[in-house]
Amino acid sequence: MTPNHPAQPAEERPHPHRVSDLIPRKTLAAYLARIESHRRLLETIRHLLPPPLAARCRDCVAASDTLVVYAESAAWASQLRFYLPRIINELAQDGHGRFRHGKVRTLPLTLAAPHVPAPRPNLHRPRPTTIAALDAAARASEGEIGAALARLCDTLRRLPR
The missing domain is CATH 3.30.70 (Alpha-Beta Plaits)
Structure with a gap:
């Protein structure tokens, strides 16, 4: 006691x-x-x-x-x-x-568990020849496809090496 x-x-x-x-x-x-x-x-x-x-x-x-x-x-x-x-x-x-x-x-298995986003993969800039080929395709294309390819090239150029 x-x-x-x-x-x-x-x-x-x-x-x-x-x-x-x-x-x-x-x-x-x-x-x-x-x-x-x-x-x-x-x-x-x-x-x-x-x-x-x-x-x-x-x-x-x-x-x-x-x-x-x-x-x-x-x-x-x-x-x-x-x-x-x-x-x-x-x-x-x-x-x-x-x-x-x-x-x-x-009804997911874990309703109360907080959502944890998947880790982003390490993104690296493609080879300059690949970007140049996409850039040439963007200039050769018209309309929305050409604009989309141009935006893709800009994004790829900004990626880390």
């Missing part, structure tokens, strides 16, 4: 509360049933997808007549959109027929 922490009788010590003490059992049972239903729906959706795409299917939300499926990135979401009508039809056949509409959204 230290002077800063006097002994407390066991009944007076603070103790963590159990979830069942904070939420009525019926309410807790209803929430657990909804969680299990959600887990089964997500598992069914993943089962209907090819393995690489199923691994990138992050979550789903079932709201009245709309099913929202979340993919890990925009690239995977575009592939998932292709399968969405089939998923809705299969769910209807399996007894989940309440969905008439489907949406696909992205």
